Amino acid sequence: MPSTIVTLKVNGRAQEFLTRPGTTLLDALRDSLSLTASKKGCAQGTCGTCTVLLDGKPVFACLVPVETVAGRSIETLEGLAAGDVLHPLQESFIALFATQCGFCSSGMIMAAKGLLDRNPDPSRADVVRAISGNVCRCTGYEAIIDAVLDAAAKMKKAAPSRRKAAE
Template structure:
């Protein structure tokens, strides 16, 4: 099988790795780049545990051939925190007890990030739709939806405060 060098920007950092035709983005992230946030669940694209952002759009990385993403930008859950400080969505998940086993959490958070990037003030129905490709077997979804809505509120509040300070 011929190998291909794939150049991508992962969490804002230029990366290169070797990919066989059957190497998935998930395998490249975990095995070649050491990013373990995205999880291998069903390996069929049905559970969402491997969700990452590819050029800003949520994708199930177990189905994306790594050789097809040369030049793309990939964001994983590891790239959201600022050092030890969690971002709004991550912190809202912790504060709202939206994790139990944690297996689905990275995929849920990345789906939430994609939603909030395009819609900073979603309804509960819009959150449910955004995470509909992510399966959680532990929480019953209510804490997850609440955490995403809380993260959205925190971001809006911070944006409003920054706007007020800028006009002073």
């Protein structure tokens, strides 16, 4: 089959690239768009290192044929920071030492972002469920769970000031 042009909205910007049939979303992000935060771990959907948000929902990018998501919205870790200002999840992961080798961090943060976008006040059990598809071989998960809950609290505290600024 011939290569095709695929257009995606990635981190808020339209991106167009040529891809071969069967190319995964992960490979397209890394190879065609040079967005390398999402990692290729297992390439079977069992480790979560490739987690990105597809139309706001966490997906394993290694399992998604890119041509099946043409025209849709993708968010990667590269899209979280606003210039030099880190997203609260990124800040909390750093502050609470929720990353060691860093290989799983992108997927963990994106799974957590999907949760916080749907549920800004999650319970510990909600966080555990949200990251349950993501494997970390270093931290033992407690620091990760604490970081997600810390970010949720920061975001909740900042929300009233954001509303006032918008008014």
